[in-house]
Amino acid sequence: MGNLPQYKLVYEALRGQIASGEFAPGDLLPSEHELCAVYKVARPTVRKALDRLVAEGVIFKHQGKGSIVRGAPKGIGILSISGTTSAVGSPNFSTHIIQRPEIRSWTEAFSFPIEEWERRAGCVCFERLRLLDGAPVFFDITMLPNVNLPRFLNYDLEDRSLFDSLRTHYQIVVKGGTQQLFAIRADKRLQEYLNVRAGHPILQLDRKIETNRPGFHIYSQVFCATRGYGLTGTF
DSSP states (O other), X not given: OTTSXXXXXXXHHHHHXXXXXXXXXXXXXXXXHHHHHHHTOOHHHHHHHHHHHHHTTSEEEETTTEEEEOOOOOSOOTTOTTOHHHHHXXXXXXXEEEEEEXXXXXXXXXXXXXXXXXXXXXXXXXXXXXXXTTEEEXXXXXXXXXXXXXXXXXXXXXXXXXXXXXXXXXXXXXXXXXXXXXXXXXXXXXXXXXXXXTTOEEEEEXXXXXXXXXXXXXXXXXXXXXXXXXXXXXX
């Protein structure tokens, strides 16, 4: 399970299953004993994950029965460490690639300074537009150090999780990170991508994400048009 706290992995997995409809409202989740066996973790770890889902109103506990699904997670989950694809969890969530991965030079990563070795290596940069029910909700720019990522430029990230791809192909696992939030107004580019008027309020998130590969960080800048949606999740 890499270096990500085990309870977060269990939490994110169950939250994603509920959001996708695999567990519907009223369904009984597997017992704590069964979840321990599935995720190969101790019971306190499972309980911590379930308690977080209870706190979010996603499930409730019925004495003598177990954990019951209350409803799908509310909001778009952009703050979740699982990444936007799995955080949203909706089958109606899709990705449109604006800029395919390409190698660029860089001197900084959005609002975060970079190390000298990162500057020398250059970065792999790509841009994506994320849609929910066909309406644009995120525009994100992602930068990774161009180090030990063979064939990454050839991977298709359309409707695929970046974090899952990094974990599957490169054994890079997200551990945690830092993010900074800014309130801005839409410029011409954001007006076009997010289908908003000039000056429309936009939430900007600059993120520096730590991984199990020492010194390897994922940097992203996410612009959110949150009309009709809330922001939820943990980081």
